[in-house]
Amino acid sequence: METQVITTVKEWVKAAAVEDFPQNGGAAVLINGEQIAVFNFTNEGRWYATQNRCPHKGEMAISRGLTGDSDGLHKVACPFHKKTFSLEDGKCLTDEGYQLKTYPVKIEDGFVYVGIE
Numbered sequence: 001m002e003t004q005v006i007t008t009v010k011e012w013v014k015a016a017a018v019e020d021f022p023q024n025g026g027a028a029v030l031i032n033g034e035q036i037a038v039f040n041f042t043n044e045g046r047w048y049a050t051q052n053r054c055p056h057k058g059e060m061a062i063s064r065g066l067t068g069d070s071d072g073l074h075k076v077a078c079p080f081h082k083k084t085f086s087l088e089d090g091k092c093l094t095d096e097g098y099q100l101k102t103y104p105v106k107i108e109d110g111f112v113y114v115g116i117e
């Protein structure tokens with residue numbers, strides 16, 4: 001499957017206030033009709049955003065996945081069948097056939113913004 005990395009941001013959409021997201025966890029937001037999973041790695045000051053729909057069986061569950069890292073690579077495991085994705089580029093680390101769409105994230109004035117192409 002092709003890697004979907006957004007390179008051109010057309011619009012930064014305000015998702016929510018920083019404090020609305022759990023520390024070292026994820027939450028889903030609705031942006032332009034699409035559920036997007038936003039992850040806050042509080043300890044490292046890193047944020048990520050991906051599609052919330054798992055490409056395996058279509059469950060809206062990525063934001064509720066177990067997060068972690070291996071060798072500095074932040075990742076999330078879907079709670080349904082544990083397919084694990086890199087949060088850097090959305091690649092499935094356990095099955096090459098799956099890919100998450102990723103979005104850039106920025107923090108400004110206490111709010112989280114997601115970049116939409």
Ligand code: FES
Pocket residue numbers: 054055056057058059061078079080081082083
């Ligand atoms: S629905 Fe996510 S791993 Fe199966």
